[in-house]
Amino acid sequence: MKKINTVLIALSTPLIIAMMVVNLFISHQFLKIEYQMPWFPPDTFGFSIEDRLAWGGMTIDYLRFGEEYQSLSDIKMLDGTAIYNEREISHLVDVKNVIDMMNQTMLKTLVLFIAILFLAYKQKDFSAFYKGVYYASMFTLIAIVSIGGFASISFWKFFEWFHSLFFQGDTWLFLVSDSLIRLFPIVFWQDAVMYILAIIILINLVLFFVMKRKSS
Numbered sequence: 001m002k003k004i005n006t007v008l009i010a011l012s013t014p015l016i017i018a019m020m021v022v023n024l025f026i027s028h029q030f031l032k033i034e035y036q037m038p039w040f041p042p043d044t045f046g047f048s049i050e051d052r053l054a055w056g057g058m059t060i061d062y063l064r065f066g067e068e069y070q071s072l073s074d075i076k077m078l079d080g081t082a083i084y085n086e087r088e089i090s091h092l093v094d095v096k097n098v099i100d101m102m103n104q105t106m107l108k109t110l111v112l113f114i115a116i117l118f119l120a121y122k123q124k125d126f127s128a129f130y131k132g133v134y135y136a137s138m139f140t141l142i143a144i145v146s147i148g149g150f151a152s153i154s155f156w157k158f159f160e161w162f163h164s165l166f167f168q169g170d171t172w173l174f175l176v177s178d179s180l181i182r183l184f185p186i187v188f189w190q191d192a193v194m195y196i197l198a199i200i201i202l203i204n205l206v207l208f209f210v211m212k213r214k215s216s
Helices: 002-025 028-035 049-065 084-123 127-155 155-166 179-183 188-214
Strands: none
Touching: 002 049, 002 084, 002 188, 028 127, 028 188, 049 084, 049 179, 084 127, 084 155, 127 155, 127 188, 155 188
C-alpha cells in the first residue's frame, strides 16, 4: 500500500503544482505587468495599452469564468466592431476547454492527494508521502529543465510542439493583424512560459531538498 501511495503522490504532485502556477498567470494582474514591460512591443495596428488591458482582460475573464461571465462575441470596439473573428473565437473556445479539462483533472488529483495525506496523518506515517513528493520534485526538475532548454533554443519550435499536444492542425495560427496576436503577441507567451517554468523550478527545488531530508 505504501508503494502505491508513493506512486500516486509522485504522479499527482507535478500536475497540481503546474496547474496552480499556470492559473496565477491567467489573470488581469499578469496582463497589467506584462503590457507595461519596456520590451513589450507596441501594437503597430493601433491598440493602446488601455485597449489591450480592456479587451485582453475580457478575454481572461472568458477563459477563467466562461460565457456566463463574458461572451467573446460581445467584446467589441467603441464603434461596435467585434474584436475577434470566428476563427479566433473558435480557438479561444478550444483554449477554454483545455484549461477547464486540466483544472478539473487537477482538482480530482488534489482530492486524491489530500486523501493520501489524511491517511498518512491518521496512521502517523508520512514516509510514503515524503518519498512521493521527493520523487515528483526530482523528475519534475529534470523535465522542466529539459523543456526550458528546448524553449530557450527555439521558442517557436517549442510553441508548435505545445500546441500540437492540445490543438488540431493549424487552428492556432493567425495573421499578425488578427486581434488575438495583437493582444497576445509571441513575446507575451515567451515571458509567461519563462515565469511559469521559473516558479515551478523554485517550488520543486524547495520540495526536493526538504523531502530528501525527511524521507532519508
